[in-house]
Amino acid sequence: MTAKERGxxxxxxxxxxxxxxxxxxxxxxxxxxxxxxxxxxTADRDLTQQDLRALGYGPEQAQRILVLLHDQTLLDxxxxxxxxxxxxxxxxxxxxxxxxxHNRLGDDAPGCIWAKGDLASLSKPAISxxxxxxxxxxxxxxxxxxxxxxxxxxxxxVSGNARGADKAAQRSCLEHGGQVIxxxxxxxxxHQAQENVLYLSEESFDxxxxxxxxxxxxxxxxxxxxxxxxxxxxxxxxxxxxGAVRNLRHRWSPLYCHDDGSQATKALIDMxxxxxxxxxxxDIPALPIRxxxxxxx
Numbered sequence: 001m002t003a004k005e006r007g008x009x010x011x012x013x014x015x016x017x018x019x020x021x022x023x024x025x026x027x028x029x030x031x032x033x034x035x036x037x038x039x040x041x042t043a044d045r046d047l048t049q050q051d052l053r054a055l056g057y058g059p060e061q062a063q064r065i066l067v068l069l070h071d072q073t074l075l076d077x078x079x080x081x082x083x084x085x086x087x088x089x090x091x092x093x094x095x096x097x098x099x100x101x102h103n104r105l106g107d108d109a110p111g112c113i114w115a116k117g118d119l120a121s122l123s124k125p126a127i128s129x130x131x132x133x134x135x136x137x138x139x140x141x142x143x144x145x146x147x148x149x150x151x152x153x154x155x156x157x158v159s160g161n162a163r164g165a166d167k168a169a170q171r172s173c174l175e176h177g178g179q180v181i182x183x184x185x186x187x188x189x190x191h192q193a194q195e196n197v198l199y200l201s202e203e204s205f206d207x208x209x210x211x212x213x214x215x216x217x218x219x220x221x222x223x224x225x226x227x228x229x230x231x232x233x234x235x236x237x238x239x240x241x242x243g244a245v246r247n248l249r250h251r252w253s254p255l256y257c258h259d260d261g262s263q264a265t266k267a268l269i270d271m272x273x274x275x276x277x278x279x280x281x282x283d284i285p286a287l288p289i290r291x292x293x294x295x296x297x
Contacts, residue, residue, distance in 0.1 A: 001079070001089070008091040010069050012111035013204055015078040022068060029107040031055075031065070085189035087205035088115045096122055098200075104223040104252050113220070114188050114205040117198035121179045126156035127284055128225030128253065130218065130240050131165025132232040139165070142258040142278050143231035144172040149281045151178025158183065158224045160217060161199075165231040165240075170197075183221050185214040218243030222252040227284060230257040230273070235264040248272045254289045270294065 012028055014020045023031065034055040035047070047069065052062035082089065090097045091112045096119045102109050115122075129146045131139065147169035150157040157173040159166040161182035170180045179196045186209035188201035201207075202217055218239055222228050228247060233240040241264060247255050248271045257265045259275035269275050272293030280287070 001091075002093065005089075005091040005093050006072075006075060007069060008093065008111040009078075009089060010071055010075055011065070013078075014207075015071065015074050016081065016204070016206055017074065020068075020071075020074075021064070023065075025108060025110070028111055032107055082114070082189075082205050085205060086116050086193060087188055088119070089113075089205075090115055090119075098122055098220075098224055100126075100225075101220055101223045104250075105219065110202045110220070112203070114201045114203075115198060116188055116191060116200075116205070117193060118196075119198065121156045121181055121196075121198050124154075124156045124179070125285075126158050126181065126225050128158040128221050128228040129165060129169040130160065130221060130228065130230055130233075130243055131169075132234060132238065132240055133162060133164035135164055135168070135232050136260070139232035139258055139260055140168055142229075142260075143168040145278050145281055146229050146231065147172030147174075147178070148176050149284060151176035153284055155226075155284060156181055158221055160185070160214075160221055160239075162214075169231070181224065183217045183224075185209050185217050215239055215242060219246065219252065222247040222255075225253050227287060228253045228255050229276070230255065230265075230268065232258065232260065232262070233264040233268065235262070235267060244268055244273065245271065248293050249295045251293065254287075256287065272296075 011023050013022055038055060049062050049066060052065055089112050092102060092109060127150055129143060131143055143165040147157055151173045156179045157169060158181045159170055161184050173180050174196055181198045181200060183200045188199055188205040191199045222243055230240060230244050233244060244255060247253060255273040256276040257268050257273045259265060259277055272290060274290045
């Protein structure tokens, strides 16, 4: 791991210490932009108090950043624990960092994503599937067919590993010989290694589940797919709805909703999503992309 990659972790991770206060995504974004704009010497070197003051930070802010960067021993212990759990850090500077996330989120992309499993699937074309935990029979069949078609069309399926649509699509994909990337919102280290499954987690490999983490990881799911499919959503409620609306607002990936006639689906289509039936999934890369979005107005 390079010094810059270690810097990403030192600044953005709790490193297993609940009392540690890493930079927020917004704070890290500001620091990254300021560092890029500063006049740097030819040789790389560590940031100093003088550098940070020149970048506009007050004494307390500058000292906080330096303290974070000096936690080298804590980082070494954390990386050792991660290796023992089979978890690999992928900083924005890592070769395997998902470029679709970096390209679509820019400076808002997580400083580090943790992985458990075969990283090869990150280099293959993928589609994403999101949806409610409690599905109607029709919507369940749609989720399963998305997973099946991903396998048959040699597309990696990206989903959130949650009960309902996620699990149904993942199982279907694996049963038909496909590959799955599961972006989890709980402790990555607890997931057992599984053939053809790559587990990913934002922030850390040991953080427990939280509603905030579940909502945050939706952006990664939506960003990683060439297309994103919504098997079912609840109008103005829940993570599937929230992620779909944010996708349409930020254009992370073309969004397709199972056209089940529900209030949520009708609203998402009005915002710019494309309604789709199960019979239209036979050639996913050829699906037309709708460029209109309510948020363009």
